[in-house]
Amino acid sequence: MSKSYNIAVIPGDGTGPEVTVEAVKVLKAAADKFGFKVDLTEYDFGGERYKKTGETLPDSAVEELKKCNSILLGAIGHPDVKPGILEKGILLKARFALDQYINLRPVKLYPGVPCPLKDKGPKEIDYVVIRENTGGLYTGCGGFSMKDTPEEVAVQSAVYNRHQVDRCLKYAFEYAKKYGKKARGVGEENTLALSGKTNVLTYLYDLWERGFNEMGEKEYPDIRRDYYHVDATCMWMVKNPEWFDVIVTGNMFGDIITDLGAMTQGGMGIAAGGNINPDGVSMFEPIGGSAPKYTGMGVINPLAAICSMQMMVQTLGEDAAAEKIEKAVKFVTGEKLESMQAGKMGYSTSGVGDLVAQAVAG
Numbered sequence: 001m002s003k004s005y006n007i008a009v010i011p012g013d014g015t016g017p018e019v020t021v022e023a024v025k026v027l028k029a030a031a032d033k034f035g036f037k038v039d040l041t042e043y044d045f046g047g048e049r050y051k052k053t054g055e056t057l058p059d060s061a062v063e064e065l066k067k068c069n070s071i072l073l074g075a076i077g078h079p080d081v082k083p084g085i086l087e088k089g090i091l092l093k094a095r096f097a098l099d100q101y102i103n104l105r106p107v108k109l110y111p112g113v114p115c116p117l118k119d120k121g122p123k124e125i126d127y128v129v130i131r132e133n134t135g136g137l138y139t140g141c142g143g144f145s146m147k148d149t150p151e152e153v154a155v156q157s158a159v160y161n162r163h164q165v166d167r168c169l170k171y172a173f174e175y176a177k178k179y180g181k182k183a184r185g186v187g188e189e190n191t192l193a194l195s196g197k198t199n200v201l202t203y204l205y206d207l208w209e210r211g212f213n214e215m216g217e218k219e220y221p222d223i224r225r226d227y228y229h230v231d232a233t234c235m236w237m238v239k240n241p242e243w244f245d246v247i248v249t250g251n252m253f254g255d256i257i258t259d260l261g262a263m264t265q266g267g268m269g270i271a272a273g274g275n276i277n278p279d280g281v282s283m284f285e286p287i288g289g290s291a292p293k294y295t296g297m298g299v300i301n302p303l304a305a306i307c308s309m310q311m312m313v314q315t316l317g318e319d320a321a322a323e324k325i326e327k328a329v330k331f332v333t334g335e336k337l338e339s340m341q342a343g344k345m346g347y348s349t350s351g352v353g354d355l356v357a358q359a360v361a362g
């Protein structure tokens with residue numbers, strides 16, 4: 001009997017719905033081709049619903065999401081809603097409530113995609129960032145004191161316990177072992193690099209560094225370990241991206257460096273990500289936002305959403321389908337699109353979705 005997956009779809013705000021439709025189109029083509037079934041349930045969480053009902057992501061919805069196999073998210077963020085409300089109320093709430101403690105963000109330059117880095121191509125830009133996704137500065141520990149006085153103080157702490165660090169490192173080492181450059185036959189060794197700030201954050205990244213070295217020495221002696229300060233990481237991501245294979249880092253640093261990474265792989269139109277709970281329900285979303293100014297125009301690039309869906313398919317264990325979708329995307333970037341930018345692709349949003357879906361079906 002063929003496998004069947006219950007997928008929750010949250011198209012969200014702005015261009016989220018447009019790109020999600022294309023991701024679903026390709027998902028259905030892959031399901032047909034590779035003989036699995038997808039049962040989709042759509043949820044309308046986002047700015048519009050918030051404006052009407054005041055609701056972001058209700059607890060009852062979290063309970064429903066816990067029962068599905070995976071979640072596909074378009075984008076969250078609405079120009080009429082104060083920044084922070086939807087992000088915290090929907091995106092971060094889902095990440096925390098479903099304990100999606102890994103944010104997996106490939107930095108992969110596909111063929112034909114213009115790269116802003118001089119003399120760098122798909123061979124050089126081919127690594128992943130594993131961002132810890134539920135701790136650190138995102139924990140929400142802090143507050144104000146003496147508010148609205150000249151002496152006002154604000155504190156927001158970066159919090160990690162050893163358990164959080166270790167489970168993230170474990171995922172990262174396992175990932176490097178399975179998908180590192182040696183494992184994929186494109187390099188001499190599998191490398192995991194820790195990106196931190198041990199020269200200043202002498203408590204926080206000391207904890208990470210000890211965990212990293214202890215786990216690496218004991219359990220993964222064959223995986224090469226590198227360490228970079230986060231500022232230097234940014235420098236090398238631009239100057240020598242080929243040095244990287246798998247990077248692991250804390251939540252805030254990971255947020256920042258993956259925007260840089262996204263730019264080096266062709267921009268937000270193509271950058272995909274997954275919020276992963278290795279033992280639970282994961283949620284896949286493009287790194288970019290809801291791009292309100294392009295809403296409804298059919299010009300936004302759906303490849304980031306399609307690539308996020310591809311990561312979902314891989315995480316569900318449908319490896320052959322995932323491989324085919326990636327090939328199809330490479331074909332479309334390499335042979336079809338004129339640009340990755342909204343309005344300049346040479347095709348409409350749905351036109352790009354059609355091209356990928358056809359390539360998957362063919």
Ligand code: IPM
Binds near residue numbers: 091
């Ligand atoms: C991201 C976003 C989010 C984050 C925001 C919207 C809360 O920037 O997914 O990278 O900071 O994690």
Ligand code: MN
Binds near residue numbers: 255256259
């Ligand atoms: Mn971000």
